[in-house]
Each structure stands twice: as C-alpha cells, then as structure tokens.
Amino acid sequence: MDNRRSFIKKTFAASSLIGMGLTSSASPQEIIEKIGSIPKTKGQSVIGLRVDPIEQVRVGLIGLGMRGNGHVRLQDAVYPKAKVVAICDIREEMVTKALEALKETNKQKPDTYFGKEDSWRALVERDDLDLIVISTPWLLHAPMAKYAMLQGKHVAVEVPMALTVEETWDLVNTAEEMQKNCMMMENVCYGNEELWLLNMAQEGVFGELTYGEAAYNHDLSGYFMTNRYYENWRAKQHLIHDGNLYPTHGLGPVAQYMDILRGDSFQHIVSVSTKSAGMSLLAEELGADEFIGKEFKHGDMNNSLIRTFDGKTILVQHDVITPRPYSRKNVLAGTKAYHEGYPSRLSVKGMDSHRFLPDDKYDEMRSRYKHWIWKKMEEDLAKNPNFHGGMDYLMTYRLIDCLNNGWPVDQDVYDGAAWSIVTPLSEISIQLGNVPVQVPDFTRGGWKEKRKLPIQEFY
Numbered sequence: 001m002d003n004r005r006s007f008i009k010k011t012f013a014a015s016s017l018i019g020m021g022l023t024s025s026a027s028p029q030e031i032i033e034k035i036g037s038i039p040k041t042k043g044q045s046v047i048g049l050r051v052d053p054i055e056q057v058r059v060g061l062i063g064l065g066m067r068g069n070g071h072v073r074l075q076d077a078v079y080p081k082a083k084v085v086a087i088c089d090i091r092e093e094m095v096t097k098a099l100e101a102l103k104e105t106n107k108q109k110p111d112t113y114f115g116k117e118d119s120w121r122a123l124v125e126r127d128d129l130d131l132i133v134i135s136t137p138w139l140l141h142a143p144m145a146k147y148a149m150l151q152g153k154h155v156a157v158e159v160p161m162a163l164t165v166e167e168t169w170d171l172v173n174t175a176e177e178m179q180k181n182c183m184m185m186e187n188v189c190y191g192n193e194e195l196w197l198l199n200m201a202q203e204g205v206f207g208e209l210t211y212g213e214a215a216y217n218h219d220l221s222g223y224f225m226t227n228r229y230y231e232n233w234r235a236k237q238h239l240i241h242d243g244n245l246y247p248t249h250g251l252g253p254v255a256q257y258m259d260i261l262r263g264d265s266f267q268h269i270v271s272v273s274t275k276s277a278g279m280s281l282l283a284e285e286l287g288a289d290e291f292i293g294k295e296f297k298h299g300d301m302n303n304s305l306i307r308t309f310d311g312k313t314i315l316v317q318h319d320v321i322t323p324r325p326y327s328r329k330n331v332l333a334g335t336k337a338y339h340e341g342y343p344s345r346l347s348v349k350g351m352d353s354h355r356f357l358p359d360d361k362y363d364e365m366r367s368r369y370k371h372w373i374w375k376k377m378e379e380d381l382a383k384n385p386n387f388h389g390g391m392d393y394l395m396t397y398r399l400i401d402c403l404n405n406g407w408p409v410d411q412d413v414y415d416g417a418a419w420s421i422v423t424p425l426s427e428i429s430i431q432l433g434n435v436p437v438q439v440p441d442f443t444r445g446g447w448k449e450k451r452k453l454p455i456q457e458f459y
C-alpha cells in the first residue's frame, strides 16, 4: 500500500470521520468537501425561535456530578420561575447528594432516577417537563439532547454540545424539526469582563474587529486519572482524540464580540498540536494503572486558527496538562483598541496605545461600558450561588427568564454548533496534515443576516 493510502486508512480509523458516509479510499479533498456539504432538513430554521411563555419552567436534570450538582443549586436559586421536577444520575450517591443540596433551601423535592445507563430516558419521557439540563460526560451530550427534543422538551446542554460533525448536524436538524431550543450552556458568555467587551465591541470602541485569541489553558492534572470525573471519562478522551477538545469557553465570547452567525461566520480552520507528553508522565506519577504505558493521542498544546468570511482570524488554544496559570486569553483586536485578559488590560487608539490604560482610565471604561445585566443583578448575585464569579447564576437566570417571557434564548443551537465543531474539525485538520478544513454552514445561509444577540435586545 502506498504511503498516501495508508495515511488515509489511518485517518479513517479516527472517530471524527466515522459515520460520514465516506469510503476509506476517499482523498483528503473528498473528505473536506463532504464535511462542508449541507444535508437536507425536515424542519425550519430556529434562528430567533420564539416559543409561548412558560410561567414556571419545569426542569429535569441529567448528570449530577461536579457540574450537574451545581446546576441543581442554580435551578433551585431561580425557583419559583423554574421548578426542579426530576433529577437523574447513573449513580445513586450523586442523586442523594443533589437531594441534600436541595434540603439546604428546603424549597423542592424532585423525583429521582438512577441505577442504569438509560435510566435518564424515563425522565425525559415524562410529560410534565419543559426543559432538560444535561451535565453528563461529553459522549452522552448529543444522544441525550436529541432524544429530549424528540420527546418535545427544550434542552440546555453542557459544553461542548456534540463531538462529531454528524452529531452536530443531528442536533441542528432535530431542533429545526421539533422547533425546540437547544442551548449549549456557555457560561463564560455571561462573565463581567466578557459582557463589558461585548458592549464595547458593539458600541464601536474597537473600530473594525480584526483578530481574537481564545483559550482553555487550565492545568487539570489534579482531576485526571483519580476518578474525580466519573470513570475517568475525560482522561480517556485524551487517549483517543487529538485537536482542541474544549474550545467553547474561550471561543464563545470572542465569537459573540465578532457577530459570528449574525453577519459573519467561520469559514475554515487549521490546526496543529504538539506531541503528547504530560498525560503519560501524570499516569506514571499517580501510579494510575489504567493509563500507564498507554499512548495518548492528544498533544499537550493545540493551536487552531479560524478565519472568518469577513477576514477576521481567531487563535483557539487548548492545554490542560502543562503546569501553568489558568487563562482563556480573551484577546480582542480592532482598528481602534486592543484587549487582553489574565489580567484584563486595554489599550485605545489616541490614548498612548504603546501602553495599556492606567488604572483610573481603565476603571472609567469598565464603568462606562458595564453590561446592563451586571448592573441590574449586582444585589441578586450576592445572595445566590457564586460559581465562577457569578456568570453561572446569570446564565441560569437568563435562560429561565427568556423561557418565562417567550424570548429567543441567548445562544441558539447554531451558536453551540459553530463553537463545538472546532473539536472534530481540528482533529480532522491534524489527521490530514494540518490542512485547512471548511466549517459547515449549520445555519444554511442564515448567518448572513445582521441581527442582535437576544441579551442585547430582550430584557
């Protein structure tokens, strides 16, 4: 077998390409064209979807681990605008922990489901639920979200929304067919710094936007291989996948600054990873037999570059194993200003742009462009669960408020698709030799219309 065919064969063995209706003799060009092709839908676009107001949103939650337990508390905090009707985890002890959390406020006692891999189906099939909140391991997000929509429920799913191109189309098509919301819960879009930047970008402070940097650089070595994640699901993803496994925390806000899917869209992506080193070392250090001697596919640092139709570019990084301080980068550049996060600094044309603004000028900008929701909710935030500095509470508040009022949700299924698709496309780019890979147009052309984000319009 010549080198090219053996290369393509190896490429096919990787799961990002499985299930795309391609044969193993496909050329890289055929693979890329297939990725960019648009399947038929039985439904209609859900851009700007308005549903009848739901006075009290009846919520069922699946997955009650580190994150899901937090979601139970967050939903409890917005009671009676939402009611926790049912909860599910495969492990009974996680259900018990969630019930204990609810006892602290003593407002509600949901029905419980546990014990089997598919116990969640009975929860989703109930006819007294409006919204299903999914906080399970990544592999389960898309199947659970799809089934919930088919059962007539709105969905709020943790990040990333889906893992493959096919799964992503499936969620878009199901949302369109069922006319349901499928919101990926990108909490970072509700951060104080992020919404301040969004306001400034929209008010023209940055001039014409050209460039951004987004990252998930977070040393997770204290979490991996210790069963803190259920059955070490996250470390196992590093065994079988390369690319950017967790793009959305950094990318979601940057995409919103840049009006992605609201006048511009991602065109293609190129991705490069380093070799893998840190995970094998960690396995040795921890004596984690399950992982010792295994080959990890995932490179320690992944750099992916996205170019948009309008000519903006975004660097998206992923590194969860290097001993380094946390950073989502949060870089935004335009013709009139530049911002970088960690720590937050701003320079503005005409104000000595060789230096970042001094504290008094920076504070003045923070206060002048503070987002309405951070102004309005300041007191409320102090009384409620303070996960991730308040952004999680604001996300939950907004999601429920939108459903209470019949407004479009802030992040629609297309946003979740555009931000999550970086995972499989970065892997495919690497597998094909760091080539550019076209980003599928999940909106079927709908991105060309300029429109406001719901959080800037409905409140």
Ligand SMILES: NC(=O)c1ccc[n+]([C@@H]2O[C@H](COP(=O)([O-])OP(=O)(O)OC[C@H]3O[C@@H](n4cnc5c(N)ncnc54)[C@H](O)[C@@H]3O)[C@@H](O)[C@H]2O)c1
Residues within 6 Å of the ligand: 062, 063, 064, 065, 066, 067, 068, 088, 089, 090, 091, 094, 116, 117, 118, 119, 120, 135, 136, 137, 138, 140, 158, 159, 160, 185, 186, 187, 228, 229, 230, 388
């Ligand atoms: N947005 C954020 O800031 C943020 C933070 C942490 C995690 N997350 C996301 O939340 C999700 C969960 O992560 P985590 O850290 O809580 O992991 P975790 O392992 O602590 O929790 C996952 C839970 O799912 C349960 N589960 C597994 N299979 C199940 C099944 N078949 N049916 C029902 N329950 C099942 C497990 O028992 C576990 O309790 C992931 O998608 C992760 O990316 C998001």
